[in-house]
Amino acid sequence: MSSVAQTKKFFPRRDWGEVLAQSLRSSDELLAALELQSADFPNGLSLAKQFPLLVPRPFVERMTKGDPHDPLLLQVLPLAAEDQLHRGFTADPLGEQSANVATGVIHKYHGRVLLLAASGCAVNCRYCFRRHFPYNENRLNHAQWQSALDYIAQDTSISEVILSGGDPLMLQDERLADLVDSIANIAHVQRLRVHSRLPVVIAERLTDQLTDILTRTRLRSSLVLHVNHPRELTPLHAERLAKMRQAGVTLLNQTVLLKGVNDNLEVLIELSEQLFNHHLLPYYLHVLDRVQGAQHFDVSSRAAYALYQQMLTRLPGYLVPKLVREEAGQPHKTPLHVF
Numbered sequence: 001m002s003s004v005a006q007t008k009k010f011f012p013r014r015d016w017g018e019v020l021a022q023s024l025r026s027s028d029e030l031l032a033a034l035e036l037q038s039a040d041f042p043n044g045l046s047l048a049k050q051f052p053l054l055v056p057r058p059f060v061e062r063m064t065k066g067d068p069h070d071p072l073l074l075q076v077l078p079l080a081a082e083d084q085l086h087r088g089f090t091a092d093p094l095g096e097q098s099a100n101v102a103t104g105v106i107h108k109y110h111g112r113v114l115l116l117a118a119s120g121c122a123v124n125c126r127y128c129f130r131r132h133f134p135y136n137e138n139r140l141n142h143a144q145w146q147s148a149l150d151y152i153a154q155d156t157s158i159s160e161v162i163l164s165g166g167d168p169l170m171l172q173d174e175r176l177a178d179l180v181d182s183i184a185n186i187a188h189v190q191r192l193r194v195h196s197r198l199p200v201v202i203a204e205r206l207t208d209q210l211t212d213i214l215t216r217t218r219l220r221s222s223l224v225l226h227v228n229h230p231r232e233l234t235p236l237h238a239e240r241l242a243k244m245r246q247a248g249v250t251l252l253n254q255t256v257l258l259k260g261v262n263d264n265l266e267v268l269i270e271l272s273e274q275l276f277n278h279h280l281l282p283y284y285l286h287v288l289d290r291v292q293g294a295q296h297f298d299v300s301s302r303a304a305y306a307l308y309q310q311m312l313t314r315l316p317g318y319l320v321p322k323l324v325r326e327e328a329g330q331p332h333k334t335p336l337h338v339f
C-alpha cells in the first residue's frame with residue numbers, strides 16, 4: 001500500500017475547523033476516552049478553572065488507553081500539582097508584559113517583533129509560559145491592527161515579523177492572507193515566521209491555502225512547529241509538510257524539555273530523527289520557562305545539559321537542536337552551559 005493510501009486509511013480527510021469544534025473540554029471526558037479514572041492519578045487533578053482543559057480528538061487518538069503516564073496525556077491533563085505555588089515560578093516569567101509595546105505587539109529582540117495574531121489555541125498545554133497572559137487586553141480590533149502594523153512600519157530596524165499567539169493558525173486562511181499582505185506592504189520587513197502548535201494536534205490545518213499564503217508573498221516564510229514527542233507526528237504530517245517544503249517554506253521545530261514527557265535521551269533522539277523524517281529540522285530545545293503552575297515539568301539545567309551533550313555524541317549536528325533558556329530582559333535566547 002502506498003504511503004498516501006496508508007494516510008487515508010488511518011487519518012481520514014477532515015476539515016480542521018470541524019475537528020477543532022469537536023475538541024474535548026473536561027478531564028472527565030478525556031479520562032473516559034482513555035479508559036482511565038481520577039484514582040489513576042494519586043496526587044489528584046487540578047481544581048482550578050482559569051486555564052481549562054482543551055484537547056482535539058486527533059491528539060487524544062495518539063495517546064495510549066489505560067496509561068496514566070502517557071507523554072501526550074501529561075501535556076494536556078490539569079494535575080493538582082498546578083495549583084501549588086513554588087518560589088521562582090511566576091505569572092510572567094519572561095517579562096513579556098513590559099515588552100508589550102503596543103496592543104498585540106511584543107518587541108523583545110533587535111530586528112524581530114512578535115504579533116499576537118490570535119488569542120486562542122487549539123490545545124491548552126499545561127506548561128505554557130503564556131497561560132496567565134492577559135489575552136483579553138491584547139485582542140485586536142480593526143484600529144488596533146492598524147496601530148500594530150504602524151508600529152512595525154515606523155521602526156526600520158524590524159526585518160522579521162513573527163506571528164504568535166495564542167496560536168496564529170487559529171486565524172482563518174482569508175484573515176491570515178490579509179495580514180500577510182499587510183506585513184508584506186512594509187518595505188523593510190523581509191521575513192515572516194509563523195510559530196504554531198495547532199498543526200501538531202490537528203494536521204489538517206496544513207492546508208494547501210496555507211502553503212499558498214506562505215509562498216506567494218514576497219516575504220521569505222518559515223513555519224516553526226512545536227512538537228515535543230515523536231508520537232505527536234503522523235503520516236498526514238509527513239504528507240502535508242512535504243508539500244509545504246517543496247513549495248519553498250522553511251520548516252523548523254522547537255521543543256520544550258518536559259519532565260516525564262521527553263527528558264529521556266532515547267526519546268529526544270527519536271524525536272530528532274522523526275522530525276527529519278517529517279521534513280522538519282530541530283531548531284530549539286527550550287528548558288521550561290518558570291511559569292506558575294508548571295513546576296512539575298521542570299528539568300534541572302544540569303540534567304538538560306547532560307542530555308544535550310549525549311545527543312551530540314549520537315546525532316549528526318544538523319539534528320541536534322540548540323539548547324536554550326529564555327531570560328527576561330536578555331537581548332537574545334541564552335545558550336545553556338553548565339560547568
Ligand code: SF4
Pocket residue numbers: 120121122123124125127128129130131165166167197198
Ligand atoms: S499552543 Fe502554544 S500558546 Fe497555546 S497553550 Fe500551547 S504552548 Fe501555549
